[in-house]
Amino acid sequence: MFFVSSRIQGNSEDSNTVAALQSSPSRQDDGFRSFLPTPGSRWRSAGNPSFLGLRSRPFPSLPLFTQFSEPPETVASQILGELLMGKIIDESEVEFYPDASVQWSASSKRRSSSRLRDIPEQKRPFYGDKLVSGSREEVDGEQRLNVTPNADKDAEDMDVPDIVDLEDSCSFKMVDYDSFVTDSLKQTMKKSNGDYLDFVQKQTKPSKGSDVKATNEILNKKENVNSNMKLGLLPGIVAGHRFFSRAEMVAIGFQQHWLSGIDYLRKHSKRLMQNDHIPHLAVAVVLAHPSKGDIDCINEVVFTHPSGNKLPSNRHRVENQAMPDASLALKNNMEQCIPVRFIYANKCSDTNGSNEYTYCGLYKVLKCWSVEGKNGQPVFTYRLKKLLGQPKVTIERERQSTFPTKLTGLVCEDISYGEEAVKIPVTNTVDSCPIGPPDFKYTKSIQVATDVVIPPSAPGCNCKGNCTNPKTCSCAQLNGSDLPYSELDGGRLIKAKDVVYECGPGCSCGSKCINRVSQHGLKFQLEVYRTKVKGWAVRSWDLIPAGAPVCEYTGLLRRNAEMDSVHDNDYIFDIDCLHTMHGIDGREKREGDVPVTSGTPEQVDATLRESDTEFCIDAGSSGNVTRFINHSCEPNLFVQCILSSHHDLRLARIVLFAADDIDPMTELTYDYAYRLGSVTDEDGKVKELECHCGTSECRGRLY
Numbered sequence: 001m002f003f004v005s006s007r008i009q010g011n012s013e014d015s016n017t018v019a020a021l022q023s024s025p026s027r028q029d030d031g032f033r034s035f036l037p038t039p040g041s042r043w044r045s046a047g048n049p050s051f052l053g054l055r056s057r058p059f060p061s062l063p064l065f066t067q068f069s070e071p072p073e074t075v076a077s078q079i080l081g082e083l084l085m086g087k088i089i090d091e092s093e094v095e096f097y098p099d100a101s102v103q104w105s106a107s108s109k110r111r112s113s114s115r116l117r118d119i120p121e122q123k124r125p126f127y128g129d130k131l132v133s134g135s136r137e138e139v140d141g142e143q144r145l146n147v148t149p150n151a152d153k154d155a156e157d158m159d160v161p162d163i164v165d166l167e168d169s170c171s172f173k174m175v176d177y178d179s180f181v182t183d184s185l186k187q188t189m190k191k192s193n194g195d196y197l198d199f200v201q202k203q204t205k206p207s208k209g210s211d212v213k214a215t216n217e218i219l220n221k222k223e224n225v226n227s228n229m230k231l232g233l234l235p236g237i238v239a240g241h242r243f244f245s246r247a248e249m250v251a252i253g254f255q256q257h258w259l260s261g262i263d264y265l266r267k268h269s270k271r272l273m274q275n276d277h278i279p280h281l282a283v284a285v286v287l288a289h290p291s292k293g294d295i296d297c298i299n300e301v302v303f304t305h306p307s308g309n310k311l312p313s314n315r316h317r318v319e320n321q322a323m324p325d326a327s328l329a330l331k332n333n334m335e336q337c338i339p340v341r342f343i344y345a346n347k348c349s350d351t352n353g354s355n356e357y358t359y360c361g362l363y364k365v366l367k368c369w370s371v372e373g374k375n376g377q378p379v380f381t382y383r384l385k386k387l388l389g390q391p392k393v394t395i396e397r398e399r400q401s402t403f404p405t406k407l408t409g410l411v412c413e414d415i416s417y418g419e420e421a422v423k424i425p426v427t428n429t430v431d432s433c434p435i436g437p438p439d440f441k442y443t444k445s446i447q448v449a450t451d452v453v454i455p456p457s458a459p460g461c462n463c464k465g466n467c468t469n470p471k472t473c474s475c476a477q478l479n480g481s482d483l484p485y486s487e488l489d490g491g492r493l494i495k496a497k498d499v500v501y502e503c504g505p506g507c508s509c510g511s512k513c514i515n516r517v518s519q520h521g522l523k524f525q526l527e528v529y530r531t532k533v534k535g536w537a538v539r540s541w542d543l544i545p546a547g548a549p550v551c552e553y554t555g556l557l558r559r560n561a562e563m564d565s566v567h568d569n570d571y572i573f574d575i576d577c578l579h580t581m582h583g584i585d586g587r588e589k590r591e592g593d594v595p596v597t598s599g600t601p602e603q604v605d606a607t608l609r610e611s612d613t614e615f616c617i618d619a620g621s622s623g624n625v626t627r628f629i630n631h632s633c634e635p636n637l638f639v640q641c642i643l644s645s646h647h648d649l650r651l652a653r654i655v656l657f658a659a660d661d662i663d664p665m666t667e668l669t670y671d672y673a674y675r676l677g678s679v680t681d682e683d684g685k686v687k688e689l690e691c692h693c694g695t696s697e698c699r700g701r702l703y
């Protein structure tokens with residue numbers, strides 16, 4: 001990998017606005033103390049901490065460490081090393097034994113002890129430098145951090161309980177950070193996204209402050225993770241991660257102050273009170289840049305942070321007294337060689353111009369100086385440089401307005417042959433397999449078999465224009481007195497439901513009504529591409545926010561009974577809303593608002609269990625891009641049944657929505673939810689298909 005140096009200029013986002021909102025009671029205290037040893041603690045001394053490239057100068061202002069047996073520099077650097085490598089999550093995960101001999105540097109080994117004897121070797125906890133190994137590199141006279149993933153395959157595959165006590169020979173508790181942190185991060189992100197949409201939707205007029213208010217709600221409910229602010233890496237979030245709102249960043253503890261450009265740990269937070277020697281330290285910088293266009297590899301950043309004070313007489317020196325706390329914190333980072341997270345806020349073209357936030361990685365503060373701004377006030381300027389060894393980040397602003405004719409491996413410019421408003425290219429860089437079948441017909445909308453009768457349109461709501469009042473809109477009433485979509489980004493589903501009743505032909509509202517979100521066709525730039533083991537697949541060039549409609553499953557709507565004799569068709573989608581509503585065959589029940597079948601739950605269960613789904617959509621020989629979407633046991637799309645003209649659940653439309661914020665170029669997947677053993681061949685023998693979704697949640701087989 002090589003980096004092309006590019007430099008951008010900008011202003012730190014916000015700055016002064018926020019004081020009132022800055023401190024939520026649940027987040028006010030920073031977690032710096034998490035990294036402080038208790039008296040008598042010993043630290044592993046193996047290795048020179050400057051291998052992290054952090055210590056180009058000593059730590060003059062951390063005398064508190066002198067009470068320990070290690071030289072203060074070593075201890076301080078060690079702490080920073082740990083937190084930078086993301087190894088320490090919480091003080092509860094670090095245990096100190098005053099007299100224990102530390103065997104940290106032992107090469108990576110599976111743990112063997114009497115307590116673990118019942119656990120198979122490959123499942124035993126691992127210790128050693130599990131997550132990353134670092135090396136120092138000198139480039140142009142500067143120390144750089146070079147982090148490479150640990151090559152130990154077993155270690156990556158490790159499947160251990162959250163926290164493992166490593167007995168006396170090692171003085172640390174180790175955590176399977178990847179699964180422990182990432183899972184809770186994912187859950188929190190999902191939850192906060194839902195809460196955020198919910199909140200925005202409840203407001204009569206969503207405003208700029210909605211983000212902040214939604215965040216507050218999340219924090220007040222204490223559903224955030226990592227509430228102790230961390231410096232350096234946050235496990236589970238790597239450079240390139242995109243956030244759709246500050247709410248998301250705050251909910252996972254990536255940022256604490258949701259409007260400030262420089263987010264920092266306060267010197268006098270309760271946790272640090274005892275300790276005058278630890279200065280303010282910056283955790284993250286959020287930079288808003290007005291210009292658009294592709295910006296690759298932001299390796300060096302120069303930005304300004306205004307001050308409300310008069311410029312001191314010696315204006316070229318940055319005087320601490322004249323600096324606002326946030327600016328000072330960043331200067332302290334420079335002096336202490338502590339990197340900050342750099343986050344780039346940009347207008348997102350496909351989400352109605354709202355901000356999107358890209359985490360670009362950990363940056364070193366190279367330089368800090370002040371210039372005279374308007375009214376003689378100083379403006380502090382900083383130069384940040386990305387630490388080496390982190391993923392390259394591309395910030396893509398705008399969808400390509402003209403279709404790129406030179407796509408590598410392009411085999412078809414538009415698989416929809418003009419049916420869709422956006423072209424859907426097909427690429428194959430894997431083999432020479434043509435896209436098929438040869439007689440395949442692209443169809444944007446459902447085709448109906450001759451023996452299927454679609455019920456007439458149901459009577460609709462009497463709203464004028466856009467449906468906004470859930471109390472008076474009869475479609476909202478069907479959804480449990482709820483308008484299911486948030487107006488954000490052209491409409492995002494707030495939460496998956498048993499069924500969503502959209503407005504349709506029987507309604508008097510307009511075609512732009514928010515309750516018709518799934519009826520507007522494709523809005524993201526999709527591509528069909530060839531994979532090595534799963535055949536064709538689909539990805540998006542645009543980022544897709546959680547809750548956005550992606551595509552509808554189209555094809556021939558037909559009776560399932562006719563499909564009994566069909567065994568080689570991989571493109572049949574059973575319309576199983578009723579089964580989902582009743583949680584039959586392991587389906588996950590969702591929030592249901594409308595009783596749709598009569599009888600006791602047991603009777604309904606029994607009837608449904610006996611009857612297979614009555615109708616299906618067969619995309620074997622006609623269908624749209626959705627037929628190329630593969631299965632994953634940990635998918636990023638979910639299936640939503642929608643009724644928009646009639647109200648017959650057996651014939652509901654099947655629409656796929658984004659379950660998470662989906663980064664551009666990520667494969668789109670949903671859970672096929674087959675019951676194991678349910679697929680048979682022509683002789684009635686059960687067929688099996690190995691799953692290649694490659695996720696940690698993989699169940700091993702599709703069916």
Ligand SMILES: C[S@@+](CC[C@H](N)C(=O)[O-])C[C@H]1O[C@@H](n2cnc3c(N)ncnc32)[C@H](O)[C@@H]1O
Pocket residue numbers: 533534535536537570571627628629630631632690691692693702
């Ligand atoms: C609806 S098609 C999806 C598109 C398909 N990949 C293609 O090339 O047309 C379903 C088929 O794709 C393959 N497939 C989908 N997801 C898979 C997975 N996770 N692992 C293995 N094969 C998968 C299986 O052959 C499955 O029967």
